[in-house]
Amino acid sequence: MINESDMKPEKNTFPRWRKATLDEIVEVMRQVHGRDVSRYDESFLTKSIDKRLAATSMDTPVAYLEHLAQDREEAEALFRSLSIGYSEFFRDPLTFALLEQVVLPGLAEKKEKTGRGEIRVWSAGCAAGQEAWSVAILLEEMAAARGKPLPYRIFATDLSPAELTVARTGVYDAVGLQNVRWRHLHTYFTRKEERYTLVPRLRDRVDFSAYDLLDGYSVCPPVSVYGDFDLVLCCNLLFYYRPEIRSAILEKVQGCLAPGGYFVTGETEGGIVKESGGLRAVAPPPAVFQKIEPRR
Ligand SMILES: C[S@@+](CC[C@H](N)C(=O)[O-])C[C@H]1O[C@@H](n2cnc3c(N)ncnc32)[C@H](O)[C@@H]1O
The missing domain is CATH 3.40.50.150 (Vaccinia Virus protein VP39)
Structure with missing residues (x-):
């Protein structure tokens, strides 16, 4: 199960990220795979993509972008990772x-x-x-x-x-x-x-x-x-x-x-x-x- 505290948006802690690459990933998701991820908070999106980088053994966001553009399954994996369903009874x-x-x-x-x-x-x-x-x-x-x-x-x-x-x-x-x-x-x-x-x-x-x-x-x-x-x-x-x-x-x-x-x-x-x-x-x-x- 996804640990929600791992995923909560926070200040971007990934200096290797360039905003331009994030925008390109959003565009590839929209234009190539028909998935709109632009509605998500930027730091949450960055963190989620970084987890996909690790899962796919990609070294850099740019390498991940190229992989994503050609792989529909990866696009679906990324999209699913943005849906966090963690909950508890009497949570707060x-x-x-x-x-x-x-x-x-x-x-x-x-x-x-x-x-x-x-x-x-x-x-x-x-x-x-x-x-x-x-x-x-x-x-x-x-x-x-x-x-x-x-x-x-x-x-x-x-x-x-x-x-x-x-x-x-x-x-x-x-x-x-x-x-x-x-x-x-x-x-x-x-x-x-x-x-x-x-x-x-x-x-x-x-x-x-x-x-x-x-x-x-x-x-x-x-x-x-x-x-x-x-x-x-x-x-x-x-x-x-x-x-x-x-x-x-x-x-x-x-x-x-x-x-x-x-x-x-x-x-x-x-x-x-x-x-x-x-x-x-x-x-x-x-x-x-x-x-x-x-x-x-
Ligand atoms: C992290 S869970 C929180 C569950 C519960 N409210 C809690 O606080 O424990 C977030 C839930 O919101 C749902 N969700 C996210 N965006 C939504 C939207 N636009 N419309 C309806 N549900 C949405 C997700 O599917 C997920 O089940």
Whole structure:
């Protein structure tokens, strides 16, 4: 499995790289192989190509460029390497503590007061579902503690059909379960040897579907019909993209938020969101935001 921390964009640490060569690689991918990699953050792209250099035993980026121009399989290998699907249950513990103690109880109370139906959640870029299931566990726990039904719907979307297949199966190995409380593990999973399967009553609570956040023809995932989400999670995805692409994604997810709705991002991505405006950080470190309503 790809270790995500190896891949996170950072300052370019590869002095042998020339920007011109990177641009040529992007052009070869587009013109020869029909794959658009220009949307990715430059340092992430450089790092990913450098890994392909090592895998193909090429000495220099220029040698790799020549190889790439003639080899479709290599182009597909490079394209696949840009899709990082790593995830964990309750991945950022501080963020999930804030959801558990402040955000979700607040939303439940608001729904009850206004009689405005279910809590609507969107996990955007859900990978194999760990994030969506983590929110479902918190909501189930809250309902049990309150002793009354808590209507909610979770929509979880991703680009990758392979990730969505695992998500729908709801079967995981122990990697990625390290932040799950012992009690939750025993309540919401059944264990068979080293595999953990989500219990059926939880599996009915999340609706998985394919959706590209960069789809220009829709303003929210079609399966949700009208968006209007009380909570949107878009974590550990923004930093793989160039700034203008990040802004387009942020604009889309903010447009889907209900008045006073919450937006959650990865703990290392908070700075990107702050820069975009329209949201206020709920608490430091800024990974949980609330939609700012325009003054009348
Ligand atoms: C690193 S995983 C993060 C998963 C989860 N959100 C988390 O924080 O653990 C990033 C996921 O975003 C998905 N993704 C990347 N770009 C996307 C896009 N444009 N539309 C939908 N999903 C996307 C990838 O397929 C991958 O599964």
